Amino acid sequence: MILNLDPNFKPFTGQKEIEFKNFIFSGGEPHIKINPDFDVNQAVTITHRLNSFNDLGLLCLTVDALRRMEVKVISLFIPYFPAARQDRVMIKGEPLSVKVYADIINGMQLEKVFVFDAHSEVTPALVNNCEVIPNHTFIQTVIKTIGNDVKLISPDGGALKKIYKVSEFLGGVDVVECSKSRDVKTGKLSGFKVYEDDLQGIDCLIVDDICDGGGTFVGLAEELKSKNAGKLYLAVSHGIFNKGLEVLDCFEKIFTTNSFKDFDEEKVEVVKLKL
Numbered sequence: 001m002i003l004n005l006d007p008n009f010k011p012f013t014g015q016k017e018i019e020f021k022n023f024i025f026s027g028g029e030p031h032i033k034i035n036p037d038f039d040v041n042q043a044v045t046i047t048h049r050l051n052s053f054n055d056l057g058l059l060c061l062t063v064d065a066l067r068r069m070e071v072k073v074i075s076l077f078i079p080y081f082p083a084a085r086q087d088r089v090m091i092k093g094e095p096l097s098v099k100v101y102a103d104i105i106n107g108m109q110l111e112k113v114f115v116f117d118a119h120s121e122v123t124p125a126l127v128n129n130c131e132v133i134p135n136h137t138f139i140q141t142v143i144k145t146i147g148n149d150v151k152l153i154s155p156d157g158g159a160l161k162k163i164y165k166v167s168e169f170l171g172g173v174d175v176v177e178c179s180k181s182r183d184v185k186t187g188k189l190s191g192f193k194v195y196e197d198d199l200q201g202i203d204c205l206i207v208d209d210i211c212d213g214g215g216t217f218v219g220l221a222e223e224l225k226s227k228n229a230g231k232l233y234l235a236v237s238h239g240i241f242n243k244g245l246e247v248l249d250c251f252e253k254i255f256t257t258n259s260f261k262d263f264d265e266e267k268v269e270v271v272k273l274k275l
């Protein structure tokens with residue numbers, strides 16, 4: 001049984017959905033009423049795009065309501081794990097946000113927590129019974145669209161291990177390793193290195209987990225062009241795009257999933273997550 005808390009996010013196709021109504025009380029508190037007309041002995045998976053504390057609140061209430069209905073086996077699919085990038089304290093006075101979310105979710109005592117393309121190994125290490133769904137089939141769909149005559153570009157060391165697994169899954173597409181550096185004082189991006197002398201007009205697909213402001217990808221695109229790359233494509237599992245898509249004009253096409261939000265722009269091709 002599936003309980004899709006976000007009506008626009010239904011990754012488990014063809015499964016029986018549990019009905020519910022949710023609304024906000026006049027004091028601002030979220031509320032949910034689950035239709036009790038289902039077999040509580042069956043396992044339930046909740047799906048939710050957990051992008052804010054309000055979303056988290058609704059999730060907590062939902063799990064509580066299901067437990068009170070005596071549903072024993074509850075799992076969760078949150079495609080984009082909130083604060084996954086806040087996985088270390090950089091400056092004294094900051095929270096370890098990813099752990100705060102993980103602790104709340106751990107308190108729900110879930111059977112399984114599925115996360116799509118976790119930012120780092122910290123999330124699955126902190127979340128009990130966590131299963132990370134890799135980006136393999138997403139990138140496979142992208143490659144089917146643009147053709148496999150491309151090189152996969154890994155923007156930095158963090159993405160490297162994952163991209164070699166993608167390459168293996170795709171039967172050995174070439175990988176180009178890159179690195180990015182940051183100014184130690186400001187933390188701002190200061191440069192990129194592409195570890196290949198000449199890309200000879202070869203089309204390149206940058207693969208990463210998140211595009212936020214896009215600085216990483218614009219900077220890397222410039223570096224790839226300076227090495228004579230052909231067409232440039234970008235595939236990111238979680239599309240935040242907080243500076244809009246205009247900043248990413250250097251890309252022929254941008255691919256993402258609906259893990260974070262929905263899109264209605266021609267420039268972005270959305271591969272809907274299906275499990």
Ligand SMILES: O=P(O)(O)OC[C@H]1O[C@@H](O)[C@H](O)[C@@H]1O
Binds near residue numbers: 155213215
């Ligand atoms: O450059 P923007 O898009 O802001 O940030 C995205 C990069 O920052 C990292 O956390 C992500 O893994 C990605 O490499």
